[in-house]
Amino acid sequence: MSLYDHAPALREGQQILAGEISPLFSRLRARIARSGAVWAERRRTARSLRQLDLCSDRELWDMGLSRSDFPAIIDGTFRRD
Numbered sequence: 001m002s003l004y005d006h007a008p009a010l011r012e013g014q015q016i017l018a019g020e021i022s023p024l025f026s027r028l029r030a031r032i033a034r035s036g037a038v039w040a041e042r043r044r045t046a047r048s049l050r051q052l053d054l055c056s057d058r059e060l061w062d063m064g065l066s067r068s069d070f071p072a073i074i075d076g077t078f079r080r081d
Contacts, residue, residue, distance in 0.1 A: 045074055 072078035
């Protein structure tokens with residue numbers, strides 16, 4: 001009896017294994033995509049904050065902002081009254 005005699009059974013086992021692993025890989029792929037999106041959003045936020053931080057107090061005042069508004073701007077809860 002050679003190894004090739006068991007080839008159909010091996011293929012069936014591989015198909016069953018592939019059916020169980022495929023959802024795991026798709027969830028892993030989705031998690032990596034979400035992590036990448038979160039990372040990109042954090043980089044955009046940091047870049048925006050850095051640009052605001054480079055402004056003088058007078059420039060911020062002209063825009064209607066102060067440095068104490070930065071946390072609300074980052075959280076997305078900033079409102080002008």
